[in-house]
């Protein structure tokens with residue numbers, strides 16, 4: 001019989017699939033408890049629930065469920081172009097921003113070529129790179145964050161893509177406008193810089209650069225963003241890339257014809273109009289960040305400073321047993337050993353009561369030794 005693992009493309013044979021946060025229903029089955037009693041702080045989801053405006057738009061769009069979605073996403077591209085100060089032909093819509101990362105890899109990477117990214121960076125970068133048979137050049141992190149100088153030094157003639165996340169997941173680390181300026185100036189023009197801003201809405205107003213400010217000057221820049229995090233629409237799968245029109249044209253050639261569904265298109269448009277929801281998401285996140293840090297301090301634990309809606313907690317010991325202990329308490333967080341962080345657990349900032357549940361459960365589990 002043929003060995004269909006050995007027959008897979010070399011990069012795919014080496015791949016480890018993405019490990020998502022444990023679903024609530026799965027834990028409820030395992031513990032035989034009511035799913036409503038479980039707290040999930042494992043996937044950086046927005047604890048607010050979706051925007052009422054988005055929900056209303058979805059209800060309206062349901063009437064057209066028998067039709068294909070608008071394959072060009074006309075309305076959403078228009079809205080995004082207005083919001084972001086670009087032209088509609090600079091927008092690429094994706095089935096989550098994950099899709100955008102994949103389109104970049106499919107269009108620009110191949111065997112013999114490589115992508116540069118950092119240690120402890122988002123797990124999708126190695127997956128999309130290896131999936132197309134390209135090589136991943138992983139640079140060591142500096143204080144858990146991206147070492148942009150090391151990344152520059154890693155670029156060679158075969159590099160086509162550099163993935164940088166600001167802030168990064170799962171570390172929450174970020175780089176300044178000054179650092180990004182210098183980096184973009186020094187990256188060779190043949191290298192596409194993917195600036196992943198999945199959490200930028202949480203970080204606005206701080207010392208983080210806004211990737212959009214660089215688009216005009218850098219035709220080799222693509223900024224990716226998502227409706228999954230601060231906009232609270234993770235289940236719908238909708239994200240976008242902003243770039244020069246040439247790059248958008250190339251990505252459009254390799255995407256699935258109807259990669260964003262009609263409910264997602266409608267909800268995303270409505271979500272962009274709900275400034276109140278976004279402000280409330282941010283406020284809740286800031287308060288929750290304070291609450292978690294105060295609780296961790298009391299427990300004598302450290303963490304990595306974060307600009308996202310999550311915190312990588314330093315347990316100063318192997319985190320896996322603590323993760324298991326938390327599960328038994330009905331609290332799901334995210335182990336990050338697969339990110340080279342065996343002593344950390346990543347916890348998403350939840351509602352005040354959820355954060356309290358997590359802290360209480362953590363205290364209990366740690367007390368058991």
Ligand SMILES: *Cc1c(COP(=O)(O)O)cnc(C)c1O
Pocket residue numbers: 044095096097098099122165168169196198225226227228229234237238239
């Ligand atoms: C969550 C996340 C994404 C993308 O999520 P989508 O749901 O696919 O839009 C991209 N990058 C980072 C760093 C993330 O954490």
